[in-house]
Amino acid sequence: MDEKEVQKDLADAILSYDSVAAEKAAKAAIKMGMDPLNAIEKGLSPAIEDVGDKFEKMEIYLPELMLAADAMRTAMSLLLPLIPKDKAVSKGTVVIGTVQGDIHEIGKNIVSNMLMASGFNVEDLGVDVKTATFVEEAQKANAKIIGASALMSSTIGSQKDIIDYLTSMKIRKKHAVMVGGGPTTGQWSKEIGADGWGEDAATTVKLANKLIKRK
Numbered sequence: 001m002d003e004k005e006v007q008k009d010l011a012d013a014i015l016s017y018d019s020v021a022a023e024k025a026a027k028a029a030i031k032m033g034m035d036p037l038n039a040i041e042k043g044l045s046p047a048i049e050d051v052g053d054k055f056e057k058m059e060i061y062l063p064e065l066m067l068a069a070d071a072m073r074t075a076m077s078l079l080l081p082l083i084p085k086d087k088a089v090s091k092g093t094v095v096i097g098t099v100q101g102d103i104h105e106i107g108k109n110i111v112s113n114m115l116m117a118s119g120f121n122v123e124d125l126g127v128d129v130k131t132a133t134f135v136e137e138a139q140k141a142n143a144k145i146i147g148a149s150a151l152m153s154s155t156i157g158s159q160k161d162i163i164d165y166l167t168s169m170k171i172r173k174k175h176a177v178m179v180g181g182g183p184t185t186g187q188w189s190k191e192i193g194a195d196g197w198g199e200d201a202a203t204t205v206k207l208a209n210k211l212i213k214r215k
């Protein structure tokens with residue numbers, strides 16, 4: 001089996017809502033020494049996006065969406081820990097979470113793991129995180145960067161709330177804010193006065209490296 005075939009097996013497992021097949025394909029990826037990020041971003045992620053498109057077109061419904069997400073989580077639970085954590089260097093702390101009202105965590109978890117792998121100390125606040133909590137935890141951890149993930153058009157407004165909250169507390173300059181998640185764009189990031197937008201895990205690491213130097 002080559003990498004392309006394993007990537008296809010990972011994708012097929014998500015598209016057929018099959019956690020057992022997802023586990024098998026993830027184990028095959030690990031056995032052949034595939035870069036775990038490659039397995040996630042080339043195999044799993046495009047498939048879960050296809051599932052999302054089908055859900056949007058009402059070709060499938062919530063139960064299928066949930067089963068696909070379970071299969072994705074199964075594979076990710078095997079692959080994410082294999083992204084090596086660079087403990088030797090600590091570039092600084094990033095406080096990250098998914099905004100209030102939003103429980104999507106897959107993309108945030110990938111970003112979080114990639115930041116750790118690149119030498120950042122990451123405090124992951126989880127999902128459905130209140131605006132004030134982002135700010136309080138960033139203060140406590142003396143985090144140079146706050147990362148806010150939002151996957152729904154109804155929740156992206158909370159990314160702006162975080163920035164407004166920092167401004168109202170007169171600590172906007174203390175914490176750079178980077179935003180990301182499905183419906184967000186570079187244009188949106190500029191509009192709300194964020195310090196940057198991460199389209200995927202790799203661009204987010206580049207962005208965080210840039211922001212940490214600026215601080």
Ligand code: B12
Pocket residue numbers: 045048049050051052053055056062065066069096101102103104105106107108110111146147148149150151152153154178179180181182183197198199200201204
């Ligand atoms: C999986 C999924 C779920 C799973 C979530 C499981 C979990 N534990 O995370 C479940 C089934 C629970 C779910 C529930 C719901 N979902 Co949903 N879901 C999805 C789906 C299919 C995939 C999301 C995903 O994981 N993508 C893969 C990851 C890798 O991509 P990503 O998140 O974009 O992350 C990357 C980048 O954006 C970036 N990034 C991400 N975060 C961050 C953060 C920072 C700081 C930075 C810099 C970068 C960054 O890097 C990541 C890695 O490359 C999307 C469809 C889609 N195309 O997005 C719908 C989708 C997001 N869901 C949707 C909806 C409507 C819902 C529900 C309301 C459904 C319902 N009726 O109950 C609920 C919401 C509940 C809630 N309150 O949050 C809609 C949202 C529509 C909208 N625009 O508002 C979508 C778009 C589906 C659709 N097309 O209609 N969902």
